[in-house]
Amino acid sequence: MSTYMDEDPRIHGIKNRIRVVPDFPKPGIMFQDITTLLLDHKAFKDTIDLFVERYKGRNISVVAGIEARGFIFGPPIALAIGAKFVPLRKPKKLPGEVISEKYDLEYGSDCLQMHVGAVEPADQALIVDDLVATGGTLCAAINLIERVGAQVVECACVIELPDLKGREKLSGKPLYVLMESH
């Protein structure tokens, strides 16, 4: 079931700050660029506030952010709700012991890694990324967290591309987004 907020007056200001760049990274793709959102302090702050208001007081003990743009939104949320922050990274970036989850791309596959011991079975996790498209990356993130016995409470993104049906790939986990783009 789609969950997003368009009643909140702050959403309009956030939407206006997302820049669409055509034909990136390849022809035919309309890239949703959140860097312009980060240039507007109020809009960026509102973005974080909207997530914090939703997740504060819900006993979320870990915010997992997906490399690299999930690193921009995840930590401010984690700090505000009193959760630890766990980076989920491309292969060979995290030092020490990791667990890996493979996932499909349009052509080929990629891999997401998490530190062993960062998330524990008692943890309640929020997964954050800037955007959900096909849902492949979020699905890999969910799998990593569940494999260590923790529970994914929700996935949160700034933007959803609903036409790519990523929402259906999340193993029944709820998805919350601030805006959709068609």
Add this chain to the structure above:
Amino acid sequence: MNSFQQLAKFRSYLFQTMEGNRKSCIPLSRRLAGEVSSPDFGWNLNERMISSRVSHSTAVHRSGNFPISPNNRLERAASVRPQHMETGDASDPRITRIASSIRVIPDFPKPGILFQDITTLLLDIKAFRDTIDLFVERYKEKGISVVAGVEARGFIFGPPIALAIGAKFIPMRKPHKLPGPVISEEYSLEYGTDVMEMHVGAVEPGEKVLVIDDLIATGGTLCAAIKLLERVGAVVVECACVIELPELKGRDRLGDKPLFVLVSPA
């Protein structure tokens, strides 16, 4: 779980994850608690132990294991550091906790390198919050309108600082990640070169900028970031990192740009 229990559990995790390493690394907290009297690698809180172990292969930072020791670092600061080198106040209890939350991983990404892993700091809610607070206390109300964070660990520390001081955040990225028009700066690595990119129009001439990364080693990355910003007419006020590896003399590569760090290995 109260905060004491959380801290004990976290420290247990920290030690367990390090115990499996070939050279064990004793957390500073346990040294201070007197739990370890004669560590395997024979370091002394009052000595720069690195001088007895560095192989002087300049490109690679080789050493026996050592935890972060802010007290030792500050003792040496007056005699060997340039005057505009600044570090966090080692007597601030927040610094001690931050230092002890950083995990050192030997032989990553390759043999001989001691990797300073800040992910364990991010698991300690108080230490992460204190890290941000220490930077925010220093930079708020200084007219800084931009925080530039270097991919990818600069993306973790930069945005919370930017949000707290009312600045915009700009990501400085590896090639082909930023969409739209960018400017690029090539910089040297130990072997070969890399490229850093910034969006055209993100920063305007005259804006005051703070550059953030988790760690400064040789200073090559920070130097590239400074160059990009100066090319568009911005004013880099300072570079800030959680950790410095002073033996790699990154500070010298920043020219006249000041550097502020919180902690440094002994």
